[in-house]
Amino acid sequence: MQSWQLPEHVADVLPTMARQLESAREQLLALFRVHGYELVQPPLMEYSNSLLTHIDAGLSLKTIRVADQISGRQLGIRADITPQVARIDAHLLSANNGINRLCYAGAVLHARPDGFFSTREPLQVGAELYGYDGIAADIELVDLMLKSMALADFGDVLLSLGHIGVFRALAEAAHLDREQSAQLLALMQDKDAEAVRKLVAGWQLDGMWAKAFSLLPTLYGGREILAAARAKLPDLSAVGKALDELQAVCDAFPEQALHIDLSELRVDNYHTGLLYAAYGAKSHDAVARGGRYDGLGGHFGRARPATGFSFDLRTFIGRLPDAGRSPVIMVAQQDAAAAREAVAELRAQGQCVIVDYGMEHNGSANIAGRLKNIDGSWQIVGV
Template sequence: MQSWQLPEHVADVLPTTARQLESARERLLALFRVHGYELVQPPLMEYSNSLLTHIDAGLSLKTIRVVDQLSGQQLGIRADITPQVARIDAHLLSANNGINRLCYAGSVLHARPEGFLNTREPLQAGAELYGFADIAADIELIDLMLKSVNIADFGEVLLSLGHIGVFRALADAAGLSAEQSAQLLALMQDKDAEAVKNCVESWCLDGMWVKAFALLPALYGGREVLQEARAKLPDLSAVGRALDELEAVCAAFPAQNVHIDLSELRVDNYHTGLLYAAYGSDSHDAVARGGRYDGLGAYFGRSRPATGFSFDLRSFIGRLPEIGRQSVVMVAREDAEAAKDAVAVLREQGQCVVVDYGIGHNGSDNISGHLKKIDGVWQVAEV
């Protein structure tokens, strides 16, 4: 193996793409800021238990672990920033019992890529709202998610909605164990109604629950799915509340292309309610995902309602607007010392100035002028 080779699913970001990513990151943070979301920057690594690796099997598999040479305890390199932000809300910002709006944009590391084409070093950006349980908070975050996705060219964006509360209400009413719920959730992902039916029948459940679980994989489509769900699912108050929330979101985005799927339950274990995602017109996977995760802060000592979304900004590569290299003003090597004050003024004004050593450089094709002393004054002479 060559010493310069990188691990699989890890890559350098070169100047042209780096400019695009940094520009997009700046636009995102500006967007979050004008919506009231304050930037936080959690550390890249923490004690692994703080990263929720002990309660979320999927997150645990993603997390790279090392032994801390100072304490001897196990450290984890973050694979998801959301638990860290929940910790910040629960501890460092605990003086505020009202709403905390927080945002972030930083790298995470995955032990394995989530897909064949995915990187192991996503640039995760997102926003979270703590302290308000009403559906209005979810609508606010969905609106912000859709605005965030619009910084790139994904064509017509599809808003996908689900609600894990429907499944959990049925599971609780049917008396399923945690192990049975997990098994059934896995089957739901394949949308195989027959496999789901055979599974619940093997548990000798009442026919009403067998029918309800077998129906879930078929409850997907447009807004009309909600009326079908009300007509065919058991009349449980928790199911009704979940469907009410989905209807409220649909009403808040009347012009948005919406897809509803009551068996789309591919979530981290900490999600508790409404689920939302954005898909591009030619995207094989979600561009951004989010949902409600009430009570996550309880693991850090303060249980709070919470909702938020995140995405990998690197997945926007190839869809971001071109960001040209800044024009360059050259100053000859022999003039650099004498012209240093003039160079400093230009740089303070935002102009890129580089010393010309006479051997070319990686901005040679974008030179706009040369700094020269003309009539006793340092001036930029256009090329």
């Protein structure tokens, strides 16, 4: 094997794609900025416990760990930026007891890819709102997520909604332990109501809870699912609150294509409430995912309500207009020193000026003119 080959699921980004990524990043951060979200840039690595690997098994498996040669402690290379932003809100921005709107854009590293075609180095972009526990905050973030999708050509976008609160309310009422909850969550992903029924039957649960868990994998579809859930699920206040929140989101986006799934629970362990995702017209997986994760900052000394979403910026490649390379102004090598001031002025204006060494170069196809001295002044002439 060649020593220069990259690890599996890791790839270089070449100029055309790099321009698209940077263009998408600029547009998204500009969108976040006009909605009041301020940019933060957490470090690529921290002590592994600060990345919450000790409380989230899925996140722990994704995190690459190395020994810190200075402190001797274990470092983690971030696999998710959300815990870092929660730390910033809880600690560095603790003087603000009101709302913090924060956004970010940076690389994360995964020990293993999420799927066969997934990269191990996603470029994670996201927005988070801390300090307000009302459903209006979730609606604001869903709206911003959909606006982010609208910047690129994803076709007709489908908004998918779920709520971890429904399952957790049932699990608590049925007195399930953590291991039982984890087993049920795994089966829910396959929409296998029969497997769920057999599992809960073996636990000899009260019939009402056994029926409710068996129903959850069947409660998916359009907006009508909420009425069906109210009619069929046990009358628990926490279940009712979760359904009310889902209804509020549906009402906020009356024209949006929408799918509700009460067993769609593919979440990190830190999520606590509403779950939302956006799918493109030809996307086999969600382009963006988000949800509520109240209390995450408690691991850093300040528990706060929070909601937010993120996505891999690489999904925007090929879905934005080609940014193209800037037109190039050439200056001959022998003229470069004499034309230094003219070149500096053109570059300050945003023009791309490169020195011509008499060889082919990667700007050859974009030459817009040449800088030449005509009657004592430097002027751009056509090629």
